[in-house]
Amino acid sequence: MSLQLVFNDTIKTVFASSIPKKLAIALSGGVDSFALAHLLKKFVKEERLDTEIYPITINHNLREASAAEIPVIQRELSKFDLHGNFLTSNLSFPKEFQTKPFEELARLKRYKAINDLCQSKGISDILMGHHFDDQIETFTLRLLSNSGVIGLNCMQPVSKSPHLSHERLNVIRPLLNVHKDQLVKYCLDNNINWVQDHTNFEDITERNIVRNYLVENPTVKKDLEANYKKVQDFNGLIEGKVNVLHNGLQTYGKIDYSNLANASIKVTLSNKQIEQHTDLVLARLFFKMLYPISPSPNYHYSFNKVLDNIAKIRQPGECTFSLLQLQWDVKPSLNDPTVKEITVSRQNVSSADAQNSLDVIVPTGGVTDWLLFDNIYWLKFKKLDTNHHYKVRNLLKDDKINFINEDIIPEDFKYSSYKNTPVLVDEQGKIVMFPTHSTDRETVEWKLKDNAFKFN
Structure with a gap:
């Protein structure tokens, strides 16, 4: 041809x-x-x-x-x-x-x-x-x-x-x-x-x-080509199994994306599914799925760390660990002990880390460019007062006294549910907005960074 x-x-x-x-x-x-x-x-x-x-x-x-x-x-x-x-x-x-x-x-x-x-x-x-x-x-x-x-x-x-x-x-x-x-x-x-x-x-x-x-050294090159094709075939086999597992979980609603505003994803796996699949398949599933919610700048080089920690998911009972600047909470389901719920969220931010805030430059008209915050969220503000200076940072536990007024506090607010979420603060440090929890698209738009990986 x-x-x-x-x-x-x-x-x-x-x-x-x-x-x-x-x-x-x-x-x-x-x-x-x-x-x-x-x-x-x-x-x-x-x-x-x-x-x-x-x-x-x-x-x-x-x-x-x-x-x-x-x-x-x-x-x-x-x-x-x-x-x-x-x-x-x-x-x-x-x-x-x-x-x-x-x-x-x-x-x-x-x-x-x-x-x-x-x-x-x-x-x-x-x-x-x-x-x-x-x-x-x-x-x-x-x-x-x-x-x-x-x-x-x-x-x-x-x-x-x-x-x-x-x-x-x-x-x-x-x-x-x-x-x-x-x-x-x-x-x-x-x-x-x-x-x-x-x-x-x-x-x-x-x-x-x-x-x-x-x-x-053409002979060496020929050997490398042959080995590369073997690696390619093996990866194709792994990706096929990962895609089948992912699509099954999606079909039966076992991947919960309802809390992306707080950079959190919950996956429900049966013990049978965990036993059936190798560490490599499970690690690849999570690695491909979690990229949009991880702030890690070295994510692409961290797969082996995920692979090394899959054994913790296989262990009976509950466990919590940090990986990819994410907190992993693994526990048996209260409704079915043969099922595990794995909730992965943005790792807790320290007060020192919160100082790494994002300055928001407000142009004439009050509409900003798209801004990447925490290597997770793209934010675009549309109605900011040009007379004020703003920053975006993560919510901290001490912020319960920092709301600019009670009207902007979400009705279901609990710090444990909103921890680490982005907040917009003014020059006095008062919280003006929860960008990822706002339903007013005339005021702010947001989205997670695109996933660098895809499932077929």
Whole structure:
């Protein structure tokens, strides 16, 4: 089957319901991203779609030649009529980037620029040109960092961009099963020129060192590819069992999402279900489910900690423990001792932690931007007094004396039920609002951060 047909089938599978009216492409100018752009353009033409394609190039300004490459990229795009929607953004990096994990910070800054450009055009989906060789590099790097079997599954065909905005992009990687030499051949066959970043082959990053090693040792690379496919198959088996368990719990109302305003989820599992499933399946279930309510900045690297604590859920009786900056309360159901109720909530906030409040800048008109608080809640305030200064922080036990007036106290208020929930306070420290408990959408909107994981 030709690369074009494989690509077409992949796109149709990803967008099963309908192809979006607008799609962005992360275009570095390299062979992979140019092949991606050409494949997508042909797909849209062959399927007679009215989808608009927006190539996006981010100039990091880290190489002398990078600025000069932009017009070269534009000229090449004009060959297949994609230059009209070409978008670009220039980044700059202050001195502190020299002392921090540069690659990760640069990645976040790049995603922020891409996200801003996509939002300005009403784009929700971006395609990226990561291919199978990239995947094997990532697999090797994760092996070197002692990743567990879940982490070794590496990049996914569909994922979410980092939550740098209340609207996260869908990141599509349709070339993950395609080898780089196939993309090189495709570009040569279609008379497509690309930009070669020679720093990709200099031993200046760990990934570059791995890339060069794999090029020089094809037998090792072949073995790694075989092992990666075994890991992929194993993860597919685990994910299938997790999805079946999750869907069954959803169908029978065993996952209680009614207390999300307080960042709390309750799961009811029978002892039989706990016995039937391995620690890996149970850990994966909770790990995928709890991401939106965890404030942990290191969540993605914490799966093994969840796996290590599943034994506590299997123990008879009650137990409480903290994990992922969440409090886990496990106890037998009062109505049925053969069933366990597992309530997971935002871990208690100390007075010191509460000082890490979020300043609310009130522009003219009183409507704020969307603000991420506690790495859990996105908040947007709409009718704030511009003459006051506000902060958002977590509710504390001592706050019972800090209400600005009794009208804003919820009728069912008990501290034990509202602890750690966000509160809006004025410059005197008086509580003005419970944003996540307000039913007045004319005053405030809120939502949890998007789940980085999905169930099928």
